[in-house]
Amino acid sequence: MATPNAPASMYRAEEGVGLWEHRGKVCAVGVGHSPTARRWDGRPDTTVGAISLLALRRAIADAGVAPEDIDGLVMDPVTTTGAYWEAGKPIPEDIVGAYQRTDDPLDGLAKLSAEWILKNMPELANVKFTMYGPGCMSNAICVAAQAVGDGLAHTCLVLKSWHNFEGRYYQGGANAGAALPGSAALRALWGAPACYGTALQFAEYCRKYGKSHDMMAPFIENSRQNGLKFPEGYWAQHRPEEITPEDYNAARWIAKPANLFDNDLPIMVSAAYLYTTAERAKDMRQKPVYILNHAASRTRPRSLTPTLDEVEEDTARTARKIYEGAGITADDLSFENMYDGFTLFHQFHIEGLGYRGMKFGEALDFYQGDIGIDGPNPILPSGGNIGCGRSRFWMHTDCIQQLQQRAGARQVTGVRPEVAVSGGPMPLGGHYTVWSASPD
Amino acid sequence: MAKQGVVPDDLTRPFWEAANDNRLVIQNCAACDRLQHPPAPRCHACGSDGQLEWKEMSGRGTIYNYGVVHDCPVRLLQEDQPFNVAVVMLDEDPGIQMYSHLPGTPVDDVPVGAAVAVTFEATANGQKVPEWQVVEA
Amino acid sequence: MILLSFDIDGTLTVGDPPGILEMELVREAKRRGCLVGSCSDRPISAQRAIWRDHEIEVDFTVSKHMLPDVKAQFEADVYYHIGDREDLDKRPAEQAGFEFLWPHEAATAPWLS
Numbered sequence: 001m002a003t004p005n006a007p008a009s010m011y012r013a014e015e016g017v018g019l020w021e022h023r024g025k026v027c028a029v030g031v032g033h034s035p036t037a038r039r040w041d042g043r044p045d046t047t048v049g050a051i052s053l054l055a056l057r058r059a060i061a062d063a064g065v066a067p068e069d070i071d072g073l074v075m076d077p078v079t080t081t082g083a084y085w086e087a088g089k090p091i092p093e094d095i096v097g098a099y100q101r102t103d104d105p106l107d108g109l110a111k112l113s114a115e116w117i118l119k120n121m122p123e124l125a126n127v128k129f130t131m132y133g134p135g136c137m138s139n140a141i142c143v144a145a146q147a148v149g150d151g152l153a154h155t156c157l158v159l160k161s162w163h164n165f166e167g168r169y170y171q172g173g174a175n176a177g178a179a180l181p182g183s184a185a186l187r188a189l190w191g192a193p194a195c196y197g198t199a200l201q202f203a204e205y206c207r208k209y210g211k212s213h214d215m216m217a218p219f220i221e222n223s224r225q226n227g228l229k230f231p232e233g234y235w236a237q238h239r240p241e242e243i244t245p246e247d248y249n250a251a252r253w254i255a256k257p258a259n260l261f262d263n264d265l266p267i268m269v270s271a272a273y274l275y276t277t278a279e280r281a282k283d284m285r286q287k288p289v290y291i292l293n294h295a296a297s298r299t300r301p302r303s304l305t306p307t308l309d310e311v312e313e314d315t316a317r318t319a320r321k322i323y324e325g326a327g328i329t330a331d332d333l334s335f336e337n338m339y340d341g342f343t344l345f346h347q348f349h350i351e352g353l354g355y356r357g358m359k360f361g362e363a364l365d366f367y368q369g370d371i372g373i374d375g376p377n378p379i380l381p382s383g384g385n386i387g388c389g390r391s392r393f394w395m396h397t398d399c400i401q402q403l404q405q406r407a408g409a410r411q412v413t414g415v416r417p418e419v420a421v422s423g424g425p426m427p428l429g430g431h432y433t434v435w436s437a438s439p440d
Numbered sequence: 441m442a443k444q445g446v447v448p449d450d451l452t453r454p455f456w457e458a459a460n461d462n463r464l465v466i467q468n469c470a471a472c473d474r475l476q477h478p479p480a481p482r483c484h485a486c487g488s489d490g491q492l493e494w495k496e497m498s499g500r501g502t503i504y505n506y507g508v509v510h511d512c513p514v515r516l517l518q519e520d521q522p523f524n525v526a527v528v529m530l531d532e533d534p535g536i537q538m539y540s541h542l543p544g545t546p547v548d549d550v551p552v553g554a555a556v557a558v559t560f561e562a563t564a565n566g567q568k569v570p571e572w573q574v575v576e577a
Numbered sequence: 578m579i580l581l582s583f584d585i586d587g588t589l590t591v592g593d594p595p596g597i598l599e600m601e602l603v604r605e606a607k608r609r610g611c612l613v614g615s616c617s618d619r620p621i622s623a624q625r626a627i628w629r630d631h632e633i634e635v636d637f638t639v640s641k642h643m644l645p646d647v648k649a650q651f652e653a654d655v656y657y658h659i660g661d662r663e664d665l666d667k668r669p670a671e672q673a674g675f676e677f678l679w680p681h682e683a684a685t686a687p688w689l690s
Contacts, residue, residue, distance in 0.1 A: 038594070082513075170513040176515050178444060178564055178565070179446060180446055180447070182451070182452035183449055183478065183479075185444070185446040185452075186452065186477075186478045189444060190539040191512040191513065191516075191525070192525045192539070193509065193512060193513050194513075199507045200506075200527060203506070203507065238593065239593060241622070241623040242620070244622050246621060247622050250640045251618075251620075251640055252511070252643075253511075254509075254510060255507045255509050258507070260618060260641075302535040303476075303478075303537035304538070305527065305537065511665075
């Protein structure tokens with residue numbers, strides 16, 4: 001049977017619905033990451049399918065559970081936003097044939113189904129529940145938390161993987177064609193890159209609040225420094241390069257006012273978490289990290305691209321949902337780990353949260369202060385996509401590891417790691433999780 | 441700038457046919473009298489799917505915002521980068537946005553807030569598309 | 578005077594992905610009196626570190642869009658940019674008034690002849 005997408009009812013997208021009914025009763029206990037690579041190198045043991053198997057097995061081992069005890073799998077079947085398998089390009093039979101196949105010849109190579117995973121992990125013999133949380137890890141973990149809370153699974157793996165191929169991201173597919181379908185053309189004819197919408201909002205933000213692009217430099221520098229302390233990350237593994245303010249301010253524009261370092265680097269990577277009930281977590285190897293709430297935004301912009309007003313209204317609404325369901329306030333946050341790929345919207349997330357009492361228009365001034373992991377006001381201790389490469393999950397892994405006190409060189413020391421929030425991607429339409437070192 | 445061609449689909453055909461006729465039309469929900477763009481199979485405000493119509497616009501608007509594209513994913517446009525991509529708000533409803541290369545406006549010298557008027561230019565396959573030019577004060 | 582601007586990733590062997598041009602080629606050009614440097618999407622601080630690690634004293638390290646600044650700063654008879662991308666190397670190099678060479682064309686050091 002085909003794996004279904006999670007129904008809308010599994011996401012907490014409404015305001016005024018009170019505490020999450022499973023608050024503190026669902027935990028993350030295991031983390032597994034694959035190695036990173038800039039692009040697929042053409043070998044069977046480095047396909048997106050192969051690295052997913054590796055991440056899943058590492059998460060299982062990390063949690064210390066027996067594979068036969070696992071009864072659920074939640075994942076995102078899409079493994080790219082812009083690396084295309086060229087139409088007509090032959091499928092490498094020796095590569096896909098190295099694994100158990102599904103009916104889709106690109107499964108495990110340029111996409112990933114739950115069916116493919118289960119065919120290739122025979123040790124997961126008792127998985128009865130599979131579901132897709134499409135979009136990114138932020139979506140999938142909301143679905144997994146709800147599924148475990150609802151009793152659809154008691155020991156559930158959550159997976160998100162990314163592939164990347166030769167060639168420049170986004171430059172194949174429709175962007176290389178001579179004509180576009182009418183609906184797509186209404187947005188795509190003008191050739192704006194992916195960061196354009198965020199660049200627009202940032203431009204409006206700067207005009208409204210009197211800020212400038214160079215004020216982002218400390219955030220970028222901090223993100224990369226934190227990312228270089230993330231051994232699972234691309235930059236730490238392959239190119240331990242800092243981004244200094246001079247580097248940032250000298251970078252070329254992609255869509256002004258978004259420059260090269262406001263964009264993240266597409267990579268190959270996979271991560272898996274093991275979710276379970278608080279009761280079962282007691283017997284597992286790692287300290288449980290309790291989920292206090294998950295929340296979602298379903299807001300769509302009125303027209304082509306969100307205005308700053310729409311962004312600010314929605315991030316404030318999202319924060320109310322986050323806090324209401326978790327039964328916390330902004331004052332309870334030890335740190336924030338909101339999404340950053342693109343960097344120029346991170347401030348929208350944290351201003352909406354009111355992190356450290358922040359109001360709209362104040363984040364860039366906040367960035368000029370102490371935002372490091374050793375201080376009282378950590379900003380994005382994971383380093384995010386800028387610090388680690390494009391995955392959209394570093395912030396979740398970091399929240400789990402920080403609250404388990406095993407973030408290594410990245411461990412926050414200026415605050416006690418008790419409660420944290422992570423999520424994204426975009427301010428409109430994002431998905432968020434509130435994590436806690438204790439169940440209440 | 442030579443834009444990619446357009447192959448109208450069922451949802452957007454009236455928009456593109458009007459453009460070939462040098463007219464700008466926007467989808468409107470007769471049930472709640474609300475414009476929406478991009479067009480959709482149902483009204484995002486009231487949910488109606490039976491009373492969507494196409495309404496002709498004056499072709500007047502205002503530049504709301506802009507960015508300058510230096511690294512364009514569309515091959516056909518890469519020869520022309522850097523170029524402006526502006527967001528125009530329609531006079532009839534500032535909530536309705538359209539993109540524009542602002543032909544005639546120098547790169548990164550975009551007068552945000554300035555009045556613009558619609559023009560129509562041919563894409564690579566001859567299909568016309570609404571574009572916008574700054575109106576001299 | 579000859580000025581040589583090298584892209585890094587996909588061009589030099591130290592790049593990510595590695596290109597075909599050895600650092601020795603750059604070192605030799607420098608020995609022969611050419612002005613040499615890098616023009617890359619790498620952070621400028623990372624470019625400097627690469628040259629420092631290979632003990633090559635370069636004349637400039639700039640971001641990808643800054644070839645016009647290089648031309649304005651240095652007087653030379655001929656300006657070359659060597660890179661592996663049509664859109665990010667060849668086109669901007671030619672727009673900036675540089676001769677453009679693909680890595681395989683540069684491998685024989687045609688500037689020496």
